[in-house]
Amino acid sequence: MATAYSPTNFVNPLSINTRSHDKPLFDPLKTTTSFLGSTHKLRPTSLQFNQPDTHRRSAVVAVSDVVKEKKVKSSSNLLITKEEGLEIYEDMILGRAFEDMCAQMYYRGKMFGFVHLYNGQEAVSTGFIRLLKKEDSVVSTYRDHVHALSKGVPAREVMSELFGRTTGCCRGQGGSMHMFSKEHNLLGGFAFIGEGIPVATGAAFSSKYRREVLKEADCDHVTLAFFGDGTCNNGQFFECLNMAALWKLPIVFVVENNLWAIGMSHLRATSDPQIYKKGPAFGMPGVHVEGMDVLKVREVAQEAIGRARRGEGPTLVECETYRFRGHSLADPDELRDPDEKARYAARDPITALKKHLIESKLANEAELKAIEKKIEEVVEDAVEFADASPHPARSQLLENVFADPKGFGIGPDGRYRCEDPKFTEGTAHV
Amino acid sequence: MLGIIRQKMTAGLSPAMRIRPVASALRSYSSAAKEINVREALNSALDEEMSADPKVFLMGEEVGEYQGAYKISKGLLDKYGPERVLDTPITEAGFTGIGVGAAYYGLKPVVEFMTFNFAMQAIDHIINSAAKSNYMSAGQINVPIVFRGPNGAAAGVGAQHSHCYAAWYASCPGLKVLSPYSSEDARGLLKAAIRDPDPVVFLENELLYGESFPVSAEVLDSSFCLPIGKAKIEREGKDVTITAFSKMVGFSLKAAEILAKEGISAEVINLRSIRPLDRATINASVRKTNRLVTVEEGFPQHGVGAEICASVVEESFGYLDAAVERIAGADVPMPYAANLERMAVPQVEDIVRAAKRACYRSVPMAAVA
Numbered sequence: 001m002a003t004a005y006s007p008t009n010f011v012n013p014l015s016i017n018t019r020s021h022d023k024p025l026f027d028p029l030k031t032t033t034s035f036l037g038s039t040h041k042l043r044p045t046s047l048q049f050n051q052p053d054t055h056r057r058s059a060v061v062a063v064s065d066v067v068k069e070k071k072v073k074s075s076s077n078l079l080i081t082k083e084e085g086l087e088i089y090e091d092m093i094l095g096r097a098f099e100d101m102c103a104q105m106y107y108r109g110k111m112f113g114f115v116h117l118y119n120g121q122e123a124v125s126t127g128f129i130r131l132l133k134k135e136d137s138v139v140s141t142y143r144d145h146v147h148a149l150s151k152g153v154p155a156r157e158v159m160s161e162l163f164g165r166t167t168g169c170c171r172g173q174g175g176s177m178h179m180f181s182k183e184h185n186l187l188g189g190f191a192f193i194g195e196g197i198p199v200a201t202g203a204a205f206s207s208k209y210r211r212e213v214l215k216e217a218d219c220d221h222v223t224l225a226f227f228g229d230g231t232c233n234n235g236q237f238f239e240c241l242n243m244a245a246l247w248k249l250p251i252v253f254v255v256e257n258n259l260w261a262i263g264m265s266h267l268r269a270t271s272d273p274q275i276y277k278k279g280p281a282f283g284m285p286g287v288h289v290e291g292m293d294v295l296k297v298r299e300v301a302q303e304a305i306g307r308a309r310r311g312e313g314p315t316l317v318e319c320e321t322y323r324f325r326g327h328s329l330a331d332p333d334e335l336r337d338p339d340e341k342a343r344y345a346a347r348d349p350i351t352a353l354k355k356h357l358i359e360s361k362l363a364n365e366a367e368l369k370a371i372e373k374k375i376e377e378v379v380e381d382a383v384e385f386a387d388a389s390p391h392p393a394r395s396q397l398l399e400n401v402f403a404d405p406k407g408f409g410i411g412p413d414g415r416y417r418c419e420d421p422k423f424t425e426g427t428a429h430v
Numbered sequence: 431m432l433g434i435i436r437q438k439m440t441a442g443l444s445p446a447m448r449i450r451p452v453a454s455a456l457r458s459y460s461s462a463a464k465e466i467n468v469r470e471a472l473n474s475a476l477d478e479e480m481s482a483d484p485k486v487f488l489m490g491e492e493v494g495e496y497q498g499a500y501k502i503s504k505g506l507l508d509k510y511g512p513e514r515v516l517d518t519p520i521t522e523a524g525f526t527g528i529g530v531g532a533a534y535y536g537l538k539p540v541v542e543f544m545t546f547n548f549a550m551q552a553i554d555h556i557i558n559s560a561a562k563s564n565y566m567s568a569g570q571i572n573v574p575i576v577f578r579g580p581n582g583a584a585a586g587v588g589a590q591h592s593h594c595y596a597a598w599y600a601s602c603p604g605l606k607v608l609s610p611y612s613s614e615d616a617r618g619l620l621k622a623a624i625r626d627p628d629p630v631v632f633l634e635n636e637l638l639y640g641e642s643f644p645v646s647a648e649v650l651d652s653s654f655c656l657p658i659g660k661a662k663i664e665r666e667g668k669d670v671t672i673t674a675f676s677k678m679v680g681f682s683l684k685a686a687e688i689l690a691k692e693g694i695s696a697e698v699i700n701l702r703s704i705r706p707l708d709r710a711t712i713n714a715s716v717r718k719t720n721r722l723v724t725v726e727e728g729f730p731q732h733g734v735g736a737e738i739c740a741s742v743v744e745e746s747f748g749y750l751d752a753a754v755e756r757i758a759g760a761d762v763p764m765p766y767a768a769n770l771e772r773m774a775v776p777q778v779e780d781i782v783r784a785a786k787r788a789c790y791r792s793v794p795m796a797a798v799a
Contacts, residue, residue: 137535139531169568170566170567170568170570171568171569172568173565173566173567173568174566174567174568178566178567180563180566180567180568180570180571181570182567182570182571183570187531187534187571188559188563188566188567189566190558190559191558192554192558195527195554195555195558195559197527198523198524198525198526198527198528198530198531198555199527199528199530199531199534199555199559200531201524201527201528201531202527202528202529202530202531202532202533202534202535203531203532203534203535204531205528205531205532206531206532206534206535206536206537207535209487209513209532209537210535212513213484213487213513213514214484214485235523236523236524236527239519239521239523239524239525240524240527240528242519242521242524243518243519243521243524243525243528246519399568399569400564400565400567400568400569401564401565401603401604402564402604402606402627402628403564403569403572403574403627403628404626404627404628406657406658406659406706407606407628407658407659407705407706408706409659409703409705409706409707409708409709410659410660410706410708410709410710410711411710412709412710412713412745413710414710416659
């Protein structure tokens with residue numbers, strides 16, 4: 001029985017701000033022990049990490065010697081204006097409503113294959129992506145519907161893509177796990193875990209290359225790479241932490257630690273489960289943030305994205321979050337403890353934000369209800385649009401394999417196959 | 431190593447690295463002003479493409495300060511600086527993915543693998559994030575990247591350094607796979623690959639780097655480019671068609687010389703492009719000669735020769751007068767011992783025997799490993 005998570009490992013890190021003295025945004029409905037998830041056997045008995053003042057910590061930072069900056073925070077970062085509050089509320093409601101509709105559509109047979117839903121993790125997507133400019137890029141995994149929506153891809157296009165229709169953002173050729181949008185700089189959508197991280201690092205590299213070699217002086221595009229706890233054991237993750245820090249690339253590595261990789265608990269798979277500590281090993285700051293609290297995520301995101309934009313290099317942000325549904329719609333989700341699920345359900349980021357907005361008088365019930373209704377209509381419209389959209393034509397099968405379709409070679413008549421106007425209407429035998 | 435050179439010299443030929451060819455009867459090029467070796471051809475192609483387009487950059491292990499593991503990128507670091515010639519850490523998966531990510535944004539990386547054997551650590555990115563991206567994104571994101579490096583057997587480097595990956599990459603849609611033989615091929619195809627908007631796998635051969643070939647002035651011009659997807663008929667003939675790529679083209683040309691003395695006129699096709707395969711040229715040739723011998727260095731099962739054979743059977747079955755002969759490397763991991771290695775790789779005699787078999791089937795098949 002692996003008790004890798006021994007209490008003594010939990011170094012009391014440098015706390016960047018003394019939140020304990022500020023009015024906490026969210027009542028701690030549970031202690032930090034829930035971080036361990038439902039691993040009864042693995043839970044060490046002397047588990048009291050309730051550092052009394054910091055169990056409501058907003059962010060835990062481990063900073064390496066290489067990066068000496070101290071983040072001076074004022075609590076004003078956390079407070080948001082009414083517009084911002086409503087904007088992020090709307091984004092989170094859109095993510096939730098969309099995913100719920102996906103589940104419905106899947107069980108009705110309109111959607112098929114592998115569908116991975118994001119319920120419960122909306123705070124991470126909204127908290128980070130809503131701070132980006134349109135030119136900044138986002139790279140995600142197979143759990144990418146909500147990243148696409150937050151980045152600005154219209155709900156209609158995402159839904160059509162899921163239905164496999166030709167009006168989808170990838171014309172039905174990508175599917176649930178491969179959402180790409182050049183216009184919104186969403187670079188996928190990768191099914192292999194860890195595959196998106198080097199691609200994101202490359203996108204960040206291109207931003208730096210443009211600025212320094214191609215002399216596009218104002219190119220300060222930032223890239224965000226989203227991935228899960230399971231990915232943090234993958235070799236490519238470490239390779240990219242190294243190179244991003246080595247070349248000081250404008251990237252933020254966002255770990256959506258939802259404690260479970262299908263049915264494999266993070267603690268059973270990882271020798272040192274505190275992922276944020278892996279950042280300083282490579283020379284970049286590693287930050288842990290409560291991923292069920294969108295305002296805290298936003299605060300950390302602002303700093304990390306700002307760092308990258310100023311050219312100070314990468315950051316590793318670990319968001320402690322939870323997915324309310326199974327790994328995918330085909331996952332019976334039997335291994336997770338119902339108590340754990342209940343605990344996290346009580347920390348639903350949307351209800352928490354709603355409560356905050358109302359309590360701090362930023363919005364009233366009616367406004368929030370109006371937003372919910374509006375989103376409901378958006379999602380229903382997306383479904384109707386997708387339903388009414390055509391399936392891809394047969395001629396679409398051979399399209400888009402190459403940017404230069406001469407790659408299909410020369411046909412028996414000696415001319416390039418692609419020059420034949422009937423080329424893509426032929427059989428699949430090329 | 432010595433055994434190989436000796437054997438080849440007794441055959442009256444001199445393909446080994448620094449020995450210049452004795453007679454130019456092998457070469458079917460017209461009068462050539464200059465000779466350059468494949469290394470210089472690749473270096474000059476990279477140099478010219480990098481100076482023409484600032485978005486082209488080179489990354490790989492030892493490409494910068496070491497001047498390239500095989501000196502292909504010699505002088506490029508001094509000329510273009512460390513921002514465009516990047517020495518990477520030993521992280522194939524990582525830096526290949528970085529190249530792909532950069533290519534998503536319109537930069538044109540040339541990713542060098544020290545050999546394509548090491549590219550297996552990066553093959554996920556070559557296939558899944560480079561080859562398939564244009565399709566998965568429905569044309570929104572194309573990947574103008576080149577993956578290059580030596581492929582196939584070298585001399586005495588053992589099983590893990592001698593694998594030929596032509597068939598592996600050529601089976602994947604979304605990739606273009608090129609394999610040059612001569613300096614002209616190397617220059618023209620590398621330039622075409624760098625200018626191409628799709629992912630290209632460029633399979634070189636370590637033993638060919640030092641070989642010199644005559645080149646015309648047109649080849650040396652900086653706008654010289656060869657089309658992707660067209661094979662070249664290195665030697666015209668009418669009795670049997672021999673298809674080959676990379677190093678095996680040289681062997682096939684020598685075999686053709688030997689066969690000519692025995693009255694068999696062999697047509698040698700240098701494939702140049704493994705994907706897309708120039709089926710038109712191959713089939714036209716087979717329809718002319720009615721016999722086919724495919725030659726490759728890689729393993730026989732599911733190899734390039736298997737695909738050519740299937741293509742010919744599908745399209746020109748009625749024209750075949752004999753079964754298709756397939757010459758490939760032995761179906762074993764490459765042994766180290768020099769004599770075993772010689773047996774594991776096709777030699778000129780094997781090609782000659784196969785051609786004769788295709789012509790009159792009078793010579794029995796050699797034992798298959």
